[in-house]
Amino acid sequence: MDLVLQLLFTGIGIGSVYALVALGFVLIFRATNVVNFAQGEFSMVAAFFMVMFSVKLGLPYWLAFIVSLIGMGVLGAVFNLAVYYPLRHRTYLPVIISTIGASILLANATLAIHGPEPEVLSGWFDTPGFLVGPVYLDSQYLLIIAVTALLVVLQYWFFEHTLLGKKLQATSQDKEMAALLGIPVALMIMVTFVYSAVIGGLAGILVAPVLFVSIHMGATIALKAFAATIIGGFGDVTGAIIGGLALGIIETFGAAYVSVPYKDGFAFLVLVAFLVFRPQGIFGERVAEKA
Amino acid sequence: MLVTRRLVTAGLAAGIASPALIRSAGAQGATVKIGMVTPMTGAAAESGSFAQTGAKIALEQVNKAGGVLGKPLELVMEDDQTTNPGAVLAFSKLASQPDIVAFLGSIRSTQNHAMAPDMLKIGKPVGFGGTDPNLTKLGNPWLFRFRPNDAYSGKVIAQYGGKELGKKKWAIVHSTDAFGTAGAKALAESLPENGATLALDQGYANQSQDFTPVVLAVRQSGADILGTYFTFETDLGIFARQLRQLGVTIPWVGSPSIVNVSALKLAGPALYNTYGVADYAEDSSEAAKAFGKAYREVRKVAPDNQSSWTYDAVVVLAMAMNKAGTTEPGKVREALLAIRGHKGAEGEYNFDKNGDGLHGYNIVKNEKGDIKFDKRIDFTPNLG
């Protein structure tokens, strides 16, 4: 039982990380119908921002946190202007390739500027964690879980109860209609990219104390988060969260009870099962796109 | 957009046309050149930079002492991108320069395997750091290993754990890559001769984000000692931290990565009181101390095996060429094979007929982040 509880906590913790990154995928997908293959690099870049501001420049942790997220917002805007916006009228393929190019660029530009050393980033709390009965709770994972839960609520409030949220929603559902209603579609897409970059950055900063800060931290998380997005359904924010959590738990238990080396395989097997039997995801309402 | 279509097109055209220009420059120079394949980008970019520093320190010392055959020594480096195809292209790019007389291969065994056909073809001495025992058993006469191979590391870990620490029930955790599986196998095979048994043999895939199931498996196995082969420092750091969090405190003897600089920085206290086999230990000998001093002057961090083997390789290659009195590959090879008792940073070099130069490891202990030399365990090589 101790074992199960411990695995469950870890699964939920790592799953929350996937969920946070998946959230960024979903937001951009809903607004633009495009999968952003550079989403993982947003997390990586934000973690390096944090190292730069907090460790190298010595800003207080909270200030470095805010400055890093602002930096991510700017990056999201530049990303939109350089990588997505010029291609907005084309099919999804050139956009995918463009985001792949951006991912190579971001990873290697970070390498060129910072150098290859991985970095340590301290957590938000001084206590690394504590035992509750036989189960060890890592304080940073607790924070990640809390932030994920909070974001679900905020997200709901934002999209359902604010004007900007409703405009964003309208844009993601039908761009032409939204334009006819006088909603500035280009601005809404810009807001989406900025917001997604900030969310992706938030995920990176939160997870950095656990996974360390390295050039390739983004790529592995992003692939899993992508899988989580499919499991949860591309059209749905709650789906991304549930998909992320489910993936984290499946992976952890699969590793514990079946095979550790094939751990990454479970994610993709579950994914294939979903794609074949329920392509719309857990919560998706849309029928599978037909090419 | 400032860049026009035309500019892009023109740039591409120019790009395709010009690599030929670069190569022809500086042939027949007044230097003796050693080519070096090393990661500058990709997952191992960081350790690559250490390796480059080590080689450069050796280069400076060789040149201060008069160079090779009266000419200054020069290093030509190519990026292997931390991938096998990248290594093949990097090596063949170096090999295509006829004035390069010897090479430094990779510290990664698979890359050396990938480059091996080209190394055989070019027929010039290659010093490398990959520790897969098979590499020097391929019948390729040009390969010279400047680190002890994994057959030794497994033996040393097993012997130290069994004889010195007196533990009998092992849990082995290893990466499923070439390095990890080969090392774990050598360790497992050496257990019986030290009166020990295997309680758990657990592989993991590189770049995992979480090791909870692995740590729990170690805890459940009832092992009283842990042996590990980790490839990436980030993995090692996460594992070490979770191991301590979940209350596993059994003695731990790890492969060389456990004492390298990044691992110490990342894992911090989680690695205190662990043991590592280290082909390089700063306090193990006078030569090692001297290298450590020189290294610390260039880089702020402590030296580790990533830099010591390239340092030794450059020094030894230069020495062999000076002894042979020529850069002719066959003669240099013979001079290398004749080296006996050379005291390098990694240990005492005695090349056997396979091309293995080192035959033992140091055991070091992490004392509150400081690496303290504990013991050197050497085996007698067959120098036939």
Add this chain to the structure above:
Amino acid sequence: MSTTATADAGAVRPRIRWGLPAYIVLVAAAIAFAVIAPKTGYILNISLQATTYAIAVLGLTVVLGLCGQINLAQAAFFGLGAYAVGLGQTDYGVNFWVCLLVGTGIAAMFGAILGASTLRLGGHYLAMVTISFQQIVTLVLINWIPVTKGPDGVRAIPRPVLFTDGSAYLALCIGVLGLLGYLVWRLRDTRLGRAMRAVRDNELAAGVAGIDVYRTKVTAFALSAMLGGIGGGLFAGGFAYVSPDQFSFAESVVFLTMVLLGGVASPIGAAIGTGLLIVLPEWLRFLKAIPGLYLAIYGAAVILIVLFMPDGIWGFVRSRLDRFKRPSAVVAVPPLQLAGGGTGAETVLEARDLSKHFGGLKAVDEVDIAVRRGGVHALIGPNGSGKTTTLNVLSGLYKATSGGIILNGRDITTLPPHARTAAGMGRTFQNIRLFRSMTALENVTVGAERPGGPVSGDAAAVVERARAALAFVGLEHRADEVVAGFSYGHQRAIEIARALASDPVLLLLDEPGAGLNSSEKVELRDLLKRISARGLTIMIIDHDMTLVTEVAHHITVLNFGRRIADGTPADVLAHPDVIAAYLGTAPDAAA
């Protein structure tokens, strides 16, 4: 909506007459150069890598360029071929060529399985399935140590007899690439190639035009995987060593980038993209002083090319070359023969108790329709009365909830669209569905090729029939133009010609008059009368009552999914329920 690959607008087939000899000379020169020219190991390795990669990238030209299906697992297929050649020779002592064949077969098999998943999935979802397959292959290569040797990889892989020398082996690879490149080049204009492009441009219309969409996609995937396998097998021989990390997801992305940068529409694009992406990072090596800088520039170059050369480099070059394109000569063609299904029973189409329910909505509710041979049968009704749904059920796009459909004496109730077309059903769509990146002639040729059609087998006869059909609608002189450039009315005519070319038993026209101006409508009316005069049975839906009354011999009226009237035009239009339905609900009856 179709999510297709970048279309090669303005494409015109290369003139094979001079193209083939020039191509052979080019390949021969490359082979000669490979054998004779002195080259360093570096140049040899780069050339070997580029050549073997290019073969795999050709696979993407097929699956993505021709068929419009995304494949992010090409490196996995490449790896399957490479491991077959590696393990087969070193562990099992099997001959190189046998290994290559087996590896290609295994790759093709997995490709077909992957293609089978396209039954339900497209776009991003398909992308994800292929990524998953890629990841699983990588994990198996790493962890199934007894068979694959795990992460150590397979070393000392021999080359075949006669080709052990590097130059000779490179010549072999160039030869294979040249041959396969030629085949892929020609594939475009074969029946299969046209079917793939039709699926890419408009899956729905492809099915209705008689193409087995699913089988076409599976074939495309299998071919793509085969090319990947061949490339991988040759790669293994070239480098003598393979390990799992050479066939990772990252490599699949590289393959995809290569094909998109070079130009997805042509094998030349595949060659250019591969060459460029292998040479570019090599050339940028001089920037190595700052780690990461050259790969960063490479990433930026990828974005710039995508931004400024939407059709890839070759597409960009070709659009410049096309300015000098000569118009093709008009060829005399015989008049179009329409058999109209011959002389069978008097009723061509019979639908009994036909229903289609969407959840609780009864869009079509127990409708009976009998279409008599040789006439024009109109199906009318106010908006939302279920006309188009009925047509979709008849042509197989929707599955009937209940009821039965008999076409020319054959029960077609459960057949998929392409099989109904094979049985003699032809149709057009309300919102025109042409294969937009293909020429008028190619569009109509797809129709003429229907299985069981009048000329299916003989390629020359098929094209001749397609020309005849185009001539019938008066557009033969513009046969080689891409349809996207035609006016709306002409596109409508091409769509009808596509259906006519298949020599259907029954022609279903879904609002052919929609969106046409008055002079185009007159042309349409005349066209319908000419078709009818040839004895072909037509079933038409339209809102334009003038058009309907002018051409129809028989009218069926639907309202709220039910049949409310059926009979001759005069009787039906006088029917009180019909008058009520139109005046009560839909003011557009007069339109």
